[in-house]
Amino acid sequence: TFLDGMLRQARPGDLASLRVAFVGAEACPQRLYDDFARLSGGGLLCEGYGVTECSPVISLNLPTDARTGTIGQPLPSVRTAIVSVQKPRQRLAAGETGLLLVRGPNVFGGYLGQGSDGGPASPFLHLDGEDWYCTGDLVRADSDGHMTFAGRRERFVKLGGEMISLPQMEAVLGRHFMAPAGQEGPVLAVDALEEEGQTVLVLFTTLPLEREQANAVLREEGLSALYMLRRVRRLAALPLLGSGKVDYRSLRALAMQEGQGV
Structure with a gap:
């Protein structure tokens, strides 16, 4: 949204020295990829993904291997698992869409008052003997580990x-x-x-x-x-x-x- 506003206001030549931009927080439409490349004279737009509880970056497209429409690969210190929504302890294969779990030094320790009466529920799931943060987001990964965001779990409805x-x-x-x-x-x-x-x-x-x-x-x-x-x-x-x-x-x-x- 913010980048879109900048591109709409840019005059010819304003972005001529811009080579790379990184975006996150919401899905980036193809139109913005095209507008950025045109207005910057061939600049590269790299999309990433994160959540507040993970400090906040989880994955990122690098300029050396950016893939339009994906949210890139996990950071080097971050581990991810994609599991079945119906069976959270069942890992999914490449290409299958499931719930994203995260482990790593960037993951927070829990919510204030977590587990107490009236407090928030634990956001962690136990998998393979370890606790993983459940993002609540659905993704799929290709064979190289590049992930594609598929939406929030609550943004699906059964009909x-x-x-x-x-x-x-x-x-x-x-x-x-x-x-x-x-x-x-x-x-x-x-x-x-x-x-x-x-x-x-x-x-x-x-x-x-x-x-x-x-x-x-x-x-x-x-x-x-x-x-x-x-x-x-x-x-x-x-x-x-x-x-x-x-x-x-x-x-x-x-x-x-x-x-x-x-």
């Missing part, structure tokens, strides 16, 4: 027996429906709401989109019929966190206030 990825829907729609020139920040978000005892998928957007338009794009991209938006909610602006990410809690609160979800 018709299938796990539906809300970030995947957002990524597909985001490639087709972009912010108008001069507008910064995200312009759409998908969330699952409970309405009349049913789970429905709702698109929140600042764009003049119709439900039929959005669903047609999801079908064209090959997503199953379960990836079906029930309604579209137009907003003047999406609520954002301080990091620039969409504030989904506020979106749900807005839906609740208007009697359209919880």
Whole structure:
């Protein structure tokens, strides 16, 4: 989000001396890779990944082996494991998407009040005789160890027996429906709401989109019929966190206030 704002404001020549930039905190769209290379005259954009509890970097693309769309390889002192969401003690093979666990000197010792009455639950899982920090994020790794972020575990919803990825829907729609020139920040978000005892998928957007338009794009991209938006909610602006990410809690609160979800 922040890099996007910088690139939009850059004048010809402003970034001519810039060779490498590193981004994290949220998924980087292909458009930003292309814009950065164009405005810097061939500069390289490297994407990484981390969480606050891990000081905060876990993995990073290095300029010598950067792979667009991935979050790179774990830092040298960091160990990772990808395990089944349903069976957390079962490691997954390369190419399979699962829950990311982390060990290393960068991992914190626990939350204040952890395990006490009313305190936070332990974020650690026991695997192969060791305690691992559970990130709550889903990733997959190739045979070289480069990881691809697949979304937060809570950003998946089960419909018709299938796990539906809300970030995947957002990524597909985001490639087709972009912010108008001069507008910064995200312009759409998908969330699952409970309405009349049913789970429905709702698109929140600042764009003049119709439900039929959005669903047609999801079908064209090959997503199953379960990836079906029930309604579209137009907003003047999406609520954002301080990091620039969409504030989904506020979106749900807005839906609740208007009697359209919880």
